[in-house]
Amino acid sequence: MTDSDLSAHHVGITVDDLEETLPFYRDVLGFPVADRFDVSGEAFSTVVGVEGASAEFVHLEAGGVRVELVEYGFDATEMPTPTLERPGASHVGFAHEDVETFYEGLPEDVPTTSEPQTTASGSTVLFVRDPEGNLVELIER
The missing domain is CATH 3.10.180.10 (2,3-Dihydroxybiphenyl 1,2-Dioxygenase, domain 1)
Known part of the structure; x- marks a missing residue:
């Protein structure tokens, strides 16, 4: 595989409350909603590695980059507040x-x-x- 075989598709952010988070990306950052959909079923559960998984997705357009917000259909483990200096940190x-x-x-x-x-x-x-x-x-x- 060469570098030219891959291209960016989206940046995904898992959130706890999609309805609370969406206005920030849509209204504050100004990214229009491109798509909104739900995903569930055996194939989805297998690919994300979580039995019985279901999720609601919102895709937003951000100047050529798609931002994907996803809320899973169950209570997930809360992560500590992100900081930039720790290994695995993302932004x-x-x-x-x-x-x-x-x-x-x-x-x-x-x-x-x-x-x-x-x-x-x-x-x-x-x-x-x-x-x-x-x-x-x-x-x-």
């Missing part, structure tokens, strides 16, 4: 032409790790948290 990053203006327009209830910062590489970066604490990076180069 999703989106480019923005003016991170400072984006920051100034954020609703007051959207938590950030700091005000936008310009790093030694010349990138202006802002990390925000979605309603479930997942890290989302906004970067301006």
